[in-house]
Amino acid sequence: MNVLIIEDEKSLAKELEIFLANCNYLCEICYNGKTASEKIAVNLYDFILIDLGLPDYEGLDLLKEAKKNNPEAACIILTARAEVYDRIKGLDLGADDYLPKPFSMLELQSRMQAIVRRKFGLKHTIVNLGDFVIDLNDRTISHQDKEVSTITKKEFDLIAYLIMNKNRTLTRPQLSEHIWGSVVNDDYDSNYIDVHIKNIRKKLSVHSAPDWLETVRGLGYKIKLN
Amino acid sequence: MKLQTKLTLFNAISKLVIVVLFVLLLPTLIRNINQNYNDNRLHKQEEKAIVLIQKQGIGAFMENGEPYSSYTLLKDEYISIDTTDGSIGKLDTITQQKRKVEGDTINYRILNRTFKIGKTNYMLEIGKSVSTIGDTDVALQSIALQVLLGMICLTILADLFYSNYILRPLDRIIQTKLIGNKFPNFGSYKKVRTTTSDFQYLDKSIHEMIRTIESAFQKEREFISNASHELMTPISILQSKIENMFQREEITDDVKVRLLEMQKILNRLKSITKTLLLISQIENAQFLKEDTVTIKNLIDDVYNEISIRLEDKGITFKTNIENDTSLPEVNEFLLFNMFFNLINNAIKYNKEGGEIVVKSFIDDNRLIVQIIDTGIGIAAEQIPFIFNRFKKFRQSMEQESFGLGLPIVKSIADFHGIDINVSSALNVGTTFTLRFPGVPL
Numbered sequence: 001m002n003v004l005i006i007e008d009e010k011s012l013a014k015e016l017e018i019f020l021a022n023c024n025y026l027c028e029i030c031y032n033g034k035t036a037s038e039k040i041a042v043n044l045y046d047f048i049l050i051d052l053g054l055p056d057y058e059g060l061d062l063l064k065e066a067k068k069n070n071p072e073a074a075c076i077i078l079t080a081r082a083e084v085y086d087r088i089k090g091l092d093l094g095a096d097d098y099l100p101k102p103f104s105m106l107e108l109q110s111r112m113q114a115i116v117r118r119k120f121g122l123k124h125t126i127v128n129l130g131d132f133v134i135d136l137n138d139r140t141i142s143h144q145d146k147e148v149s150t151i152t153k154k155e156f157d158l159i160a161y162l163i164m165n166k167n168r169t170l171t172r173p174q175l176s177e178h179i180w181g182s183v184v185n186d187d188y189d190s191n192y193i194d195v196h197i198k199n200i201r202k203k204l205s206v207h208s209a210p211d212w213l214e215t216v217r218g219l220g221y222k223i224k225l226n
Numbered sequence: 227m228k229l230q231t232k233l234t235l236f237n238a239i240s241k242l243v244i245v246v247l248f249v250l251l252l253p254t255l256i257r258n259i260n261q262n263y264n265d266n267r268l269h270k271q272e273e274k275a276i277v278l279i280q281k282q283g284i285g286a287f288m289e290n291g292e293p294y295s296s297y298t299l300l301k302d303e304y305i306s307i308d309t310t311d312g313s314i315g316k317l318d319t320i321t322q323q324k325r326k327v328e329g330d331t332i333n334y335r336i337l338n339r340t341f342k343i344g345k346t347n348y349m350l351e352i353g354k355s356v357s358t359i360g361d362t363d364v365a366l367q368s369i370a371l372q373v374l375l376g377m378i379c380l381t382i383l384a385d386l387f388y389s390n391y392i393l394r395p396l397d398r399i400i401q402t403k404l405i406g407n408k409f410p411n412f413g414s415y416k417k418v419r420t421t422t423s424d425f426q427y428l429d430k431s432i433h434e435m436i437r438t439i440e441s442a443f444q445k446e447r448e449f450i451s452n453a454s455h456e457l458m459t460p461i462s463i464l465q466s467k468i469e470n471m472f473q474r475e476e477i478t479d480d481v482k483v484r485l486l487e488m489q490k491i492l493n494r495l496k497s498i499t500k501t502l503l504l505i506s507q508i509e510n511a512q513f514l515k516e517d518t519v520t521i522k523n524l525i526d527d528v529y530n531e532i533s534i535r536l537e538d539k540g541i542t543f544k545t546n547i548e549n550d551t552s553l554p555e556v557n558e559f560l561l562f563n564m565f566f567n568l569i570n571n572a573i574k575y576n577k578e579g580g581e582i583v584v585k586s587f588i589d590d591n592r593l594i595v596q597i598i599d600t601g602i603g604i605a606a607e608q609i610p611f612i613f614n615r616f617k618k619f620r621q622s623m624e625q626e627s628f629g630l631g632l633p634i635v636k637s638i639a640d641f642h643g644i645d646i647n648v649s650s651a652l653n654v655g656t657t658f659t660l661r662f663p664g665v666p667l
Contacts, residue, residue: 009459015466022473080458102462102496105469153530169472171486173493183531184497184504184563184634195538218483 001046001116005029006036006062007078008054016049019105033057040066045073047112052079052090060093067094074115078103104177110164127163129225131208136160143207150203154179158196162213162223171220197221229396230389238382245374252370253363260359261335265320268337271352275305276341279350284343301327302355304334310349316340317349325353333357395420396428403432447506454503461496468492501630505615508560508637515642517558521586521595522550524558528565532573540579547586551593553662556642564638565597567631568658572599575656593662603652612648 003025007013010031017027025047030036033054040048040062048066052059059079066075077090080101090098097111117125117137125136133142139156141148151159161178162170172193179196197213204210214222227235279287287294287307295306317340325334334353341348399418418429468489471477477485507513525545536543553561572582580600587594604612613636616629639646643663650656 009463012459012463012466015463015470018470019466019473022470080455080462101458102465105466154534169482171472171489173486173489174469177493180531183566184501192534192538195534199534199537218479219486 001025002044003027003047003049004036004039004043004045004073005049006033006054007049007051008032009051016105016108019109023109033059033062036062037065040069043070045070047115048073048075049108050075050077050095052077060089063090063093063095074112074119076108076111076115078108104174106161106165106168106170106174107178107181110161110178113164127225129163129212129223130210132204132210134159134163136163141204143204148203148207151200155196155200155203158193159200159213159223162221163225166223166225169216169220169222175220193221230386230393233389234382234385237385238378241378241381245371245378248374249367249371252367253360256363256366257359260356264335264354264356265337268320268335268352268354271305272337272339272350275307275350275352276339279307279341279343284346284348297327301330301332302358304351304353306351308349308351310340310347312347314340314347314349322356323353392422395422395425399425399429399432403429403436447509450502451506451510454499454506457495457499458503461492461499464492465489465496498630501634504563505630505634505637508641511641513557513560513641515555515557517556518552518554519556519558519561520550520552521593522547524561524565525569525584527562528569531566532569535570535573536582539573539576541573541576542581543584544581545584545586547584549586549588549593551588553593560638560641564635567635568597571631572597572601572656572658575599575603576601580655589661592664595660595662597658597660598655599657600655603654603656604648604650605652606650609648609650613646 001024003020005013005016005020005027007016007029008031013029013031017029020027028039028043028045030039033056036050036054037057048070050059050062050066054062059077063075063077066073074096075094076097076099077095078099078101096115099108099111127134127136131143132148133145134140135142139153139160141151141156141159157179158175161175172191175193179193197215201210201213204213212224214224216222284307288309291309293306293308295304297304317338319339320335320337323334323336324331325336326332333356335356336351336353339350341350395418398420402416402418418425420426420429468485471485472482522545525547529543533543569582569584576582576599582600583596583598585594585596585598613632615633636646638644639660645661647659647661648656649659
């Protein structure tokens with residue numbers, strides 16, 4: 001899939017490119033609004049990532065142009081300006097998602113996946129893990145056609161995030177950022193993730209051992225999936 | 227004591243002193259006036275007698291050299307003429323003397339005057355009784371006292387009303403400029419109407435002071451907001467660099483552990499920056515108050531987020547929500563964060579296996595929410611400072627924090643006009659009491 005990265009911070013744009021290329025996206029980078037505007041007018045993209053704080057261009061204008069010339073593209077706004085009004089305006093203008101800086105690229109990638117699922121009407125994204133079947137759309141986890149109802153919303157979020165970043169070790173800070181990212185609070189301790197994982201294992205083990213949920217010693221957790 | 231009371235009291239006391247003085251001096255004054263009056267009369271009578279003697283001749287009064295004397299019926303006045311030898315010399319005096327008349331001793335004011343007719347020296351004596359003068363003293367004093375006291379009361383009332391009127395602008399200045407306004411958001415300058423130049427001066431000075439404070443606050447807020455924004459981009463770059471490095475295959479687990487440490491530290495930096503930015507956004511009133519929430523839903527949401535932490539520490543969580551009224555015109559995101567931080571604190575500073583109770587009820591037409599924990603408590607001398615940024619007093623058991631939890635709570639509460647009260651006892655627990663403004667619908 002083609003991604004246009006519009007970001008004036010060169011090193012950030014580069015890191016985004018490296019990361020997304022790793023996830024098999026084809027990336028193009030624009031460091032300013034003018035070339036971005038030209039590219040949007042000429043090429044067709046699946047994703048356009050727009051930094052709102054461009055020095056030479058009003059980011060929201062780029063969004064309008066993108067919607068006009070690239071109606072199929074999913075636009076994600078990236079910005080350090082986390083003001084509510086910008087957020088509302090961006091979404092009003094047709095942005096598909098909004099990520100305030102600093103964001104985790106894992107978060108970006110899972111949002112992109114979610115958009116893909118939505119856009120291409122993949123009604124049911126079903127993942128088989130060991131004896132379990134996980135439906136990312138219905139947000140259910142079942143064992144031999146029977147739903148495991150004890151799994152809480154937060155626990156499912158964790159499993160889903162690990163699935164979307166499958167075969168990749170996610171660290172505790174990354175996982176806690178995903179599940180508690182919207183809360184502004186004053187501790188940076190992420191050991192609660194361990195408690196969640198422990199609970200998930202306990203609840204699933206009643207049915208069958210979840211070997212696919214691996215602990216990577218000293219680092220974090222990973223779901224192995226081919 | 228109030229200025230008005232002081233002024234009135236001073237006025238009343240000073241008037242009272244003057245009145246008492248006047249009443250005490252009254253007898254002396256009356257005596258003096260009477261004496262002057264009597265002396266005048268005596269002189270007039272003297273003139274009359276002399277004129278009569280000149281007209282009718284001394285013989286008309288003194289037959290055969292017998293002394294002449296005449297008393298009025300009640301003996302309060304008399305006149306006598308007698309011869310006298312020349313040894314006294316010329317005399318024209320008024321003296322006070324006691325005379326015995328028919329067994330009564332009467333106080334007389336007596337005029338003595340000598341005059342000469344031919345070779346004979348005569349002495350004219352006119353006396354006037356003054357015994358009755360002192361009699362009215364007490365009565366006069368009491369009447370004067372009553373009348374004057376009545377007058378004092380009237381003037382005190384007048385004073386009260388007038389000082390109340392004249393001091394009203396002072397009260398208005400304090401109410402509108404100092405108390406009524408939420409510090410430091412004062413808005414535009416509105417003159418307090420007064421003709422007293424002292425109050426105009428005060429009003430102006432306060433406003434000038436407020437403007438200075440306000441601009442200092444504004445600068446601080448702008449600085450925090452700008453600094454936080456500027457920090458977001460470099461943090462973003464670092465975060466993505468670390469994330470990308472994790473994916474590199476040549477990186478050993480050993481290096482990955484170090485990267486994880488970096489990630490943790492970066493997360494801390496991120497949290498601090500995000501929190502500071504949030505506080506500055508709240509203080510700049512960049513949030514809308516358009517949501518309607520109920521306390522029960524909010525607490526439930528917080529519980530869902532936080533239950534893992536309760537579980538981890540074996541803490542019992544109870545709610546007792548009596549009046550689950552909905553709160554209009556609030557910002558749900560902010561209120562959620564406020565309760566999250568309060569309950570998170572209640573967990574952090576709680577004991578293993580402790581308890582947290584969230585109570586909600588109506589008191590005095592205001593919705594009250596209390597968060598009560600059985601934790602380590604806060605020392606009384608530290609309570610005034612717990613809402614200060616980056617102040618960490620309580621050593622939490624295991625977790626680390628950076629001292630911005632309560633400042634967020636405070637900013638959000640201020641933004642919504644919620645009063646926060648903290649009561650705490652060391653090793654017993656802490657209670658945060660939130661008083662919501664007005665009656666919720």
